Amino acid sequence: MPSAEVIECPAGLASAPVVESYPAHQAALPGGLVVSRALPRAGRRLVGPWCFLDHYGPLAFGAGKPMDIGPHPHMGLQTVTWLIEGEALHNDSLGNERLIKPGQLNLMTAGSGISHSEETPSRNSGRLHGLQFWVALPGSRRHGPPAFDHYEELPVVVRGACRAVVLMGELDGARSPATAYSNMVGADIVATGDDDVRLPLDPSFEHAIMLVDGRVALGDRALEPSTLYYLGTGRDAVTLAVTAGARLALLGGEPFGERILMWWNFVARTPEEIAQARTDWERGDRFGSVPAYAGDRIPAPPLTPRVQRSS
Numbered sequence: 615m616p617s618a619e620v621i622e623c624p625a626g627l628a629s630a631p632v633v634e635s636y637p638a639h640q641a642a643l644p645g646g647l648v649v650s651r652a653l654p655r656a657g658r659r660l661v662g663p664w665c666f667l668d669h670y671g672p673l674a675f676g677a678g679k680p681m682d683i684g685p686h687p688h689m690g691l692q693t694v695t696w697l698i699e700g701e702a703l704h705n706d707s708l709g710n711e712r713l714i715k716p717g718q719l720n721l722m723t724a725g726s727g728i729s730h731s732e733e734t735p736s737r738n739s740g741r742l743h744g745l746q747f748w749v750a751l752p753g754s755r756r757h758g759p760p761a762f763d764h765y766e767e768l769p770v771v772v773r774g775a776c777r778a779v780v781l782m783g784e785l786d787g788a789r790s791p792a793t794a795y796s797n798m799v800g801a802d803i804v805a806t807g808d809d810d811v812r813l814p815l816d817p818s819f820e821h822a823i824m825l826v827d828g829r830v831a832l833g834d835r836a837l838e839p840s841t842l843y844y845l846g847t848g849r850d851a852v853t854l855a856v857t858a859g860a861r862l863a864l865l866g867g868e869p870f871g872e873r874i875l876m877w878w879n880f881v882a883r884t885p886e887e888i889a890q891a892r893t894d895w896e897r898g899d900r901f902g903s904v905p906a907y908a909g910d911r912i913p914a915p916p917l918t919p920r921v922q923r924s925s
């Protein structure tokens with residue numbers, strides 16, 4: 615879960631092509647799963663509409679469930695869940711129950727409010743490796759109804775030895791069927807060989823990449839693991855020196871034109887909205903319930919009035 619401190623994410627400013635690196639930090643989710651959190655970071659809150667990125671695993675386990683996140687609320691964002699290995703079971707307050715496997719996308723649009731649980735199912739492969747992204751919803755959609763979608767077929771872009779699955783938005787003319795509310799790209803890129811690959815980008819977007827596995831260089835710079843590389847705007851392509859088996863996450867979008875506040879699992883615009891959402895979750899109304907989950911809901915952390923300004 616994100617910091618319990620309110621984080622200010624100012625509206626994106628146009629920038630030039632840059633390479634800025636932001637090491638991820640480790641965080642423990644409810645239930646104990648340790649993740650590498652690449653967004654938000656001090657100095658880099660947003661990449662287009664993308665406001666959150668967790669990477670977990672790869673890990674192997676015997677008994678038990680490494681992912682066991684009880685019912686918790688969201689608002690103002692979409693959660694984008696993508697597994698590389700293993701499986702996860704989603705249940706939500708709309709009554710959706712969905713097992714997700716590698717190659718499939720779970721997209722939950724919180725809108726004005728939803729709650730869900732995420733857990734390792736009892737029948738599992740004993741492996742877990744995945745990514746969870748959040749997309750900030752624009753003002754025109756953030757008060758709308760909650761929704762949940764599952765996609766099993768996603769477009770693939772092949773450029774040289776890179777195979778990119780388009781999770782959200784559009785890459786090189788291939789558009790994901792997943793419902794997006796602003797112009798963006800999110801892709802999972804795997805190298806099938808050693809190659810220098812020129813991947814076309816939308817120059818009006820800002821972009822970032824994160825190495826998930828293996829070895830990749832950006833120009834003559836070897837990418838460090840667990841690090842977000844912000845690439846700025848104004849690029850019509852990025853050239854990557856990839857080695858077979860390497861994996862990258864690519865995220866980007868038009869600089870998000872709205873200043874947002876993040877607290878816990880909420881994306882808002884004002885501290886008052888956050889306080890109201892916290893009260894609504896603690897009262898048990900508005901965000902519904904997840905009776906399919908056998909366990910307790912997650913209480914909201916204390917809300918401190920301090921806002922952590924962007925730096």
Ligand code: MN
Pocket residue numbers: 686688693730879
């Ligand atoms: Mn969640």
